[in-house]
Amino acid sequence: MEDLHALEERMLAGIEAAGDLPALEQARVAALGKKSPLSQAMKGLGGLDIEARKEAGVRLNQIKRKLADAVDVRRAALERAALDQRLATERVDVTLPTRPEAEGTVHPISQVLDELIAILADMGFRVVEGPDIEDDFHNFTALNIPPEHPARQMHDTFYFGADEAGERMLLRTHTSPVQIRHMQAEPPPHRIIAPGRTYRCDYDMTHTPMFHQIEGLVIDESTHMGHLKGCLIDLARAFFEVEDLPVRFRPSYFPFTEPSAEMDIGCSREGGGLRIGHGADWMEILGCGMVHPRVLEIVGLDPARYQGFAFGIGVERPAMLKYGIPDLRSFFDADLRWLRHYGFAPFDVPTLAAGLSA
């Protein structure tokens, strides 16, 4: 019988030399098959005495395991090589474009509304809404604007035809009528904002017949003008994301607030462009004031007990200021190039946690 060591070396050499999987199978059969010298030797063990059998059995099993391992290693290597070879033929040009996919954008008005709502919701404001088509009472009279008030002439109101009773409905000129509807419907305290479409009969470089506003209203028994200032300064700084944005409040006039104010923010017009922040100029961004006692009376609240403030801020102009959008009229043109350029990605949901425009 062949020397076991030599047998092992020969078989291992055969396995190593196998150039492909069929050759490896042949080598495996030769080394470990029923007719292999190793199997024959195993069969011959029965004829040995117990000590010799034990010794020879251990040795043969060692060789068998070694050969089997060698087959596995060789197989893995051959399979890997075969795979490599296949993959080499499967090359694609990854510089080719992907299948067409599209992502749209959120309109700047929606985005800025979401931003303003995120800030104001954090101050405890709740969003309410009201109709675009209003009656004279809610849009004017209840806001302390009697029929012949000069302020009414300044509103450039869109009217519908008169009904049988001679009453004309109109398109709301501001979101303030929502204040009235809300105060009529719910008991105080109130802390609401009312975003929505508003309309004025005016169309030029800086006016569109439709635009958006957010109305704010706080009514309780102790809110004073300091809260108005704090709320609106916080709003402006959070919205423009400028911590030390200069602000100022000027006395102004609105029939539905007393005292009334307009709020300006600092800006610079140096070099032709407009920049929000520190600079030589001021820019008006909103009107506000303490709700007029007459308005409270009209909605059935006792002005001796309740007080608070209201404000109205446009949406398009802050959007233009913050995001550098040059032309108001383009907001309503649905030009895909404009929407793609000035719009916002679907998952850019403004939150205070993440930063409004981060």
Added chain:
Amino acid sequence: MKFTLSWLKTHLETDVSVDDIAAKLTAVGLEVEEVRRPGDELAPFTVAYVVEARQHPNADKLRLCTVDTGTEQVEVVCGAPNAHTGMKGVFAPPGTTIPGTGVALKKAKIRGVESCGMLCSEREMGLSDEHEGIIELDPDAPVGAPFAEVMGLDDPLFDIAITPNRADCLGVYGIARDLAAAGLGRLKSADIEPVPGTFTSPIDVILDFPGDGPSPCPLFLGRYIRDVRNCESPRWLKDRLSSVGLRPISALVDLTNYLTIDRNRPVHVFDAGKVKGDIWLRLGQVGATFAALNGKEYVLDDAMTGIGDESGVISLAGVMGGEPTGCTMETTDVFIEIALFDPVRTAATGRTFNLESDARYRFERGVDPAFAGPGMELMTRLVMELCGGEASEVVVAGAEPAWRREIAFRPSRVKALGGVDCERSDSLGILTALGFACKEQEGGMVSVAPPPWRGDILGEADLVEEVLRIAGFDQIPAVSLSPTAAERARPALSPTRRRLGAVRRSLTARGMFEAVTWSFMPRQHAVLFGDAPDALVLANPINAELDAMRPSILPNLIEACRRNADRGFADAALFETGPVYSGTAPDEQRTVVAGVRAAAAVPRNWHGPERPVDPFDAKADALAALSAAGVSLGSLQTRTEGPAWYHPGRVGTLGLGRNVLATFGELHPGVLAELGAEGPMVGFEVMIDALPRPKAKATRAKPSLAASDYPAAERDFAFILDGGVPASEVERAARNAEKALIKAVTVFDVYAGPGIEADKKSLAITVRLEAQDRTLTDPEIDAAAAKIVANVAKMTGGVLRG
């Protein structure tokens, strides 16, 4: 409202800077829109002495001037015929920009001689159109001094915005009063010495009004001044009017303008020689014509107050005087009118005629009812100063209307409403300085009587505002708002708004662009998409095109797709969330999400050819929107019908029972053609208000997950059906065949054509079966399959394809 610093200083003793005045004006609520400093613009231009003017050696019409600028002598070439030795003119050195022409001046050789500057004409200085010669200044003008200063052109001009409540500041005196109260100087005394009348006016005034309602003219003061000599106004008056942009005409006319601007006191002066008989004021001059000072004729209506004499209407009360009775240089006797007119009527008259005037502007905001008398004395005095003459006694028709009132004021409200710790004495001091009379009452109350010029002050809040604005809004402390615990616990958004947010971002992620379009549209577009009732047509649309409130957003989006196609972007995917209207009542406005896709859904690309949009793109959009809005899609029914603006064979309705949640489909080619748009386009509308409200849940916790640990089985079926059987019915029949085990039914093939009978189709579905507690055995699966086949046959007439 425009006024100059020097005009202001006739009423306000102050030495604060222009900047400080401007800042204070804005701080007290008189917003400065612009401060012009002509002195700054004209600073480079100085007085120069022409030492010698001689003939230009190379040009007949030019002169060569040696000019002393005060610092040096330079040679200047000048083409003006009046340039002469010894004159004083306005010198512009090289480098300055000439105001009248906007041209920057450079050293240049003119006909071979270098000119080091320019002597300017009035036109070049932007003063007038005069360009015949150069400006010749007074011989006493100091050489080298700024020209603007010498000419009095350096007066800073303020332009301020006056809010409608502050009629009192439509006069320079009122502005001075506010500034003085705010600590910017001392208000000069405005006492007016009355002029005694020496005779009875030959013209009387009759107020001829019906007794009820507010009087169209509560008070009319008249005064006859005889033997006046109208003339050109003196320099001070002309300069004052010119400085605020008014053209001087004659002393009598200029004085009316002066009182208007200086004291917010409109005045009218009739040429008394042209007034026939007495003067009356009446309503109801229907059809009477009136020739106004602006050269136009007006026909009065019932509501207007006419001022007339025996000849008819000669003046339109509070708005404009008449041409025939106007003053001319020949006028010798005048009749001065100082009156109070009803603001509402005055405004309405002006609006009817679209007639703006300084008088109307002031009357409709309210003039000081107590200043009629003093105003008359001031006017009389000024007329006699400038034009001489002799004044009659004052004709008084009507009476000063009641304006005195008292307001109970708690100074503590400055803190409670305004948030400012203002000393009681400071608050009352501010009110007193503004002309309010303060009387202490019991219990810390103060009774405050507003002055007659403050018709806008009606309540305590108004008084708080007065104190705050004079103290300064910058004194108000800023107090941040924080939400209460209750406010933190509930959402800020309504369910609808929350849904819209999710829908918006979902559609955007699907490749659609959000648009915002007008709420109105052309009526002929509206009728194509439902109704355009008369009630929803605007009486005064911005243009004839945009006259009807939209019944649907789709036409606007189709239009937008058309515009984008015109710009070369035909493959559009646009949506909008917003209102549509079926009537003018609040509940007839509904919130809709609508979208349109046009041309190619998938562009040509190397993976495959272009795929045009089809109804399933719109259906997918609608389903995505519904899903984002929280609607469970499993229970939705798709019906093969929908509104007429869709292709009748390619339209669907998604609903729950009879409740229509959405429609979708290919847009009707006929409708697109009417809108001038090219197809194909598909669209959808989701009726946000019709969606089922999310149920109020007792807990936020989700139900526990019931996932089976046992394998699922899938079986495919192909049925032969009548061509008209909707796939959804086959799906439903299959699903309902064995509800416990069937987890999903999916259509994977539809076929009609060779091998299938005409009018029939083959529909293939795959069914996923799964049990919660065991692995399904083959007999169980076979039994379920048999039930599916039987139920599909029963519900749809479909037979298993052999």
